[in-house]
Amino acid sequence: MNEDLQLGYLVIDATDLDAWDQFLTRTIGFMPGETSVDGTRSYRMDSWYKRFQVRPGDVDDIGVVGLVARTPEVFDSLVRRLEDAGVELAAGTKELCTERRVAQLVSFVAPGDVHVELASSPIHSKQPFISPVVAGGFLTGLQGLGHAVFMVDDLDEARRFWLDTLQFSLSDGSAEETPNGESRAVFLHSNRRHHSIALVQRPERSTYPKKMLHFMVQANEMDAVGLAYDRALDARLRIPRSLGRHPNDRMFSFYATTPGGFDYEFGWGAVEIGPDWEVGQYDHISAWGHRSLV
Numbered sequence: 001m002n003e004d005l006q007l008g009y010l011v012i013d014a015t016d017l018d019a020w021d022q023f024l025t026r027t028i029g030f031m032p033g034e035t036s037v038d039g040t041r042s043y044r045m046d047s048w049y050k051r052f053q054v055r056p057g058d059v060d061d062i063g064v065v066g067l068v069a070r071t072p073e074v075f076d077s078l079v080r081r082l083e084d085a086g087v088e089l090a091a092g093t094k095e096l097c098t099e100r101r102v103a104q105l106v107s108f109v110a111p112g113d114v115h116v117e118l119a120s121s122p123i124h125s126k127q128p129f130i131s132p133v134v135a136g137g138f139l140t141g142l143q144g145l146g147h148a149v150f151m152v153d154d155l156d157e158a159r160r161f162w163l164d165t166l167q168f169s170l171s172d173g174s175a176e177e178t179p180n181g182e183s184r185a186v187f188l189h190s191n192r193r194h195h196s197i198a199l200v201q202r203p204e205r206s207t208y209p210k211k212m213l214h215f216m217v218q219a220n221e222m223d224a225v226g227l228a229y230d231r232a233l234d235a236r237l238r239i240p241r242s243l244g245r246h247p248n249d250r251m252f253s254f255y256a257t258t259p260g261g262f263d264y265e266f267g268w269g270a271v272e273i274g275p276d277w278e279v280g281q282y283d284h285i286s287a288w289g290h291r292s293l294v
């Protein structure tokens with residue numbers, strides 16, 4: 001199993017940093033970290049300094065998707081692939097690398113106007129990670145922080161870019177009839193995590209202007225999902241999907257809405273990709289549950 005690349009960090013653009021601070025620390029369970037000179041706040045979910053960063057802005061959406069290569073050699077080979085594909089790359093300045101706490105990075109724009117940074121060699125904190133509320137912690141390591149799901153206008157173009165240029169692999173796909181028409185999704189992996197990135201094309205695009213649909217974090221213990229669900233209820237968050245199980249990654253999870261207006265998924269128990277993985281196709285995205293309480 002190739003585990004050369006992971007969804008390493010996310011930078012979220014936010015209009016209300018205090019709301020995000022409460023949400024990420026008390027409702028999700030991250031540790032607060034450094035605050036940068038521009039006001040960007042960082043949060044830890046393991047030994048990395050900055051798995052999540054919340055950047056002051058005038059929109060609420062994904063700012064940057066951080067893909068982190070396992071070694072500098074993998075980083076170099078992916079940079080060459082991007083150059084060969086004619087992707088416009090901007091070299092990360094020393095200041096930006098320091099800000100992200102990585103040794104090197106390049107940035108580019110993926111289909112759907114998704115801003116991506118490819119980096120390597122993240123710096124680890126010597127302070128142990130201790131979540132204020134998730135005692136068993138989060139599943140990260142080579143599987144990365146979790147997954148991120150983006151709404152795109154052209155699923156085929158976006159899928160080609162992530163598969164052919166960034167060398168992700170297809171885990172499975174789904175096509176589901178909704179009252180507004182067909183919703184299609186592809187789920188992509190770059191390590192043992194079932195999907196680090198998913199791309200979705202829906203007919204109601206015009207009513208959902210954001211790029212990010214949701215991000216997912218995975219707890220190490222099942223009870224952590226129930227406890228996180230209680231915290232989401234206590235915080236009176238909007239719950240678009242109650243507790244349930246996905247048929248493809250087998251994730252036991254719920255979805256609630258972040259202060260940014262997009263959702264987060266809090267899960268446990270997903271299957272992992274192995275050498276005998278078979279690509280599936282689904283006509284539903286939940287085996288049970290995930291009912292809308294909105």
Ligand SMILES: [Fe+2]
Pocket residue numbers: 147149214215216265
């Ligand atoms: Fe998800």
